[in-house]
Amino acid sequence: MAFVITDPCIGTKDSACVDVCPVDCIHPRKDEPEFSATTMLYIHPDECIDCGACVPACPVAAIYDSPESTPASQKELIEANSIYRAGDPALVSQAESIVKAHMASHADLMGVAPAERAAAHAK
Numbered sequence: 001m002a003f004v005i006t007d008p009c010i011g012t013k014d015s016a017c018v019d020v021c022p023v024d025c026i027h028p029r030k031d032e033p034e035f036s037a038t039t040m041l042y043i044h045p046d047e048c049i050d051c052g053a054c055v056p057a058c059p060v061a062a063i064y065d066s067p068e069s070t071p072a073s074q075k076e077l078i079e080a081n082s083i084y085r086a087g088d089p090a091l092v093s094q095a096e097s098i099v100k101a102h103m104a105s106h107a108d109l110m111g112v113a114p115a116e117r118a119a120a121h122a123k
């Protein structure tokens with residue numbers, strides 16, 4: 001199990017989760033070179049210790065507590081979280097490609113303000 005960041009992070013990306021994560025498993029951080037170019041942040045599934053601290057810190061409810069609890073509309077982003085590796089351009093690019101494809105195929109969700117997107121996941 002690991003926590004999963006989903007699409008309300010797109011357009012928000014405020015790093016509040018990074019600030020509370022005790023094991024530094026959320027990337028890119030603001031001080032990493034990939035930060036400005038990435039669409040959202042990602043949780044490394046092998047490093048996440050399932051502490052739950054990031055969930056209440058997120059202002060837009062983008063973080064689910066497991067792949068199993070991640071809504072159907074967000075399932076492809078589980079893989080994006082899993083693939084992303086800071087400092088590896090190929091893996092960063094792969095993760096971002098998944099996110100871009102998600103955005104293209106979910107114009108409905110992208111048309112909703114980030115703060116309202118999590119509520120729309122269940123519909």
Ligand code: SF4
Nearest residue numbers: 021048049051052054
């Ligand atoms: S659940 Fe805990 S360890 Fe995992 S990403 Fe969130 S804050 Fe970090």
Ligand code: SF4
Nearest residue numbers: 009012014015017058
């Ligand atoms: S707190 Fe939420 S919106 Fe902010 S960077 Fe983390 S996942 Fe994205």
